[in-house]
Amino acid sequence: xxxxxxxxxxxxxxxxxxxxxxxxxxxxxxxxxxxxxxxxxxxxxxxxxxxxxxxxxxxxxxxxxxxxxxxxxxxxxxxxxxxxxxxxxxxxxxxxxxxxxxxxxxxxxxxxxxxxxxxxxxxxxxxxxxxxxxxxxxxxxxxxxxxxxxxxxxxxxxxxxxxxxxxxxxxxxxxxxxxxxxxxxxxxxxxxxxxxxxxxxxxxxxxxxxxxxxxxxxxxxxxxxxxxxxxxxxxxxxxxxxxxxxxxxxxxxxxxxxxxxxxxxxxxxxxxxxxxxxxxxxxxxxxxxxxxxxxxxxxxxxxxxxxxxxxxxxxxxxxxxxxxxxxxxxxxxxxxxxxxxxxxxxxxxxxxxxxxxxxxxxxxxxxxxxxxxxxxxxxxxxxxxxxxxxxx
Numbered sequence: 001x002x003x004x005x006x007x008x009x010x011x012x013x014x015x016x017x018x019x020x021x022x023x024x025x026x027x028x029x030x031x032x033x034x035x036x037x038x039x040x041x042x043x044x045x046x047x048x049x050x051x052x053x054x055x056x057x058x059x060x061x062x063x064x065x066x067x068x069x070x071x072x073x074x075x076x077x078x079x080x081x082x083x084x085x086x087x088x089x090x091x092x093x094x095x096x097x098x099x100x101x102x103x104x105x106x107x108x109x110x111x112x113x114x115x116x117x118x119x120x121x122x123x124x125x126x127x128x129x130x131x132x133x134x135x136x137x138x139x140x141x142x143x144x145x146x147x148x149x150x151x152x153x154x155x156x157x158x159x160x161x162x163x164x165x166x167x168x169x170x171x172x173x174x175x176x177x178x179x180x181x182x183x184x185x186x187x188x189x190x191x192x193x194x195x196x197x198x199x200x201x202x203x204x205x206x207x208x209x210x211x212x213x214x215x216x217x218x219x220x221x222x223x224x225x226x227x228x229x230x231x232x233x234x235x236x237x238x239x240x241x242x243x244x245x246x247x248x249x250x251x252x253x254x255x256x257x258x259x260x261x262x263x264x265x266x267x268x269x270x271x272x273x274x275x276x277x278x279x280x281x282x283x284x285x286x287x288x289x290x291x292x293x294x295x296x297x298x299x300x301x302x303x304x305x306x307x308x309x310x311x312x313x314x315x316x317x318x319x320x321x322x323x324x325x326x327x328x329x330x331x332x333x334x335x336x337x338x339x340x341x342x343x344x345x346x347x348x349x350x351x352x353x354x355x356x357x358x359x360x361x362x363x364x365x366x367x368x369x370x371x372x373x374x375x376x377x378x379x380x381x382x383x384x385x386x387x388x389x390x391x392x
Contacts, residue, residue: 037341040333040379047376050352052092055085057359077127078364083143084371090147091377113166121169138191141170143371145198164202171199180215183230186250187264189219190271197278201386229258243286247294254313261311262298269327270372280384285335299323304350324351326375
């Protein structure tokens, strides 16, 4: 989701540019490297260098505020977006050992937890509520959990335990609040599943794995008697178990009826990419591949603009946003979509250019996107549950 970002450009159909869904499977999943494309380590390094510079500039701009936590009190309504650059800082610290980035991440998450977590485990604004508390809770908890995953081993035991307790309290709130069986929208239910997966990742407690399975099953296939039109919708069935030759989307409803919204589908993809990193779940890979294939129909591979016209939540004609999700890279390198690898570097260069401009203006969506795009720095990390866990 992009708050107030527009990137106007002509859009080419990915069915023409890429041939999505029409190329032979043995080509799409070939084991050989495509000549002239960067390795995942090279992609991760490019992202690390650029985001390190961006986060350092943001921290410098905040002056004394950064001693308490980056961007704290910068916007009391969209407070959770401060966790985006903080997660990027955590990923940089994990990749490079940079102690300044580690400090930035630690101070920011500590301050956000202390300021915004309530006794029932939820997180909420200190000012007017921009969104319901359960949505704020999910979006912040996913970034906190990802940060704990990438730098948990570098934190002192007290901080690690503090973050873990906070994450588990948020996950418990979502369970007791009924969010695992309430279909707000596709991007939200995927996020709820990610929170449960991160709680399991942090602790190894099978209770959280059961909650993850419950949340993920509901996200994909809720009762149609109760939630008609919601869930994952197949456009083209996949003959491959990994979904690499299929197409589909998770439904989003803007108030009329559930259906496809390209803008929110991009947010879904970013969350699916993280969910696959955390779980290694084959069913997540399938939904990621099928969702990406359908979304690429609306992407211009020259400008990396995404045409969102006619969406259920963004019906405006001629509306474009940056296609900056790391899902393309995750599918290319971690889901064995070798044909896609030739496009990753071009997309990354373009989005790093966009991201470099963020420190010059305030945009909540762009700040939060720093956390989503931190996944680029995790391409050489583990897929699946962590070996290092903290008892909750």
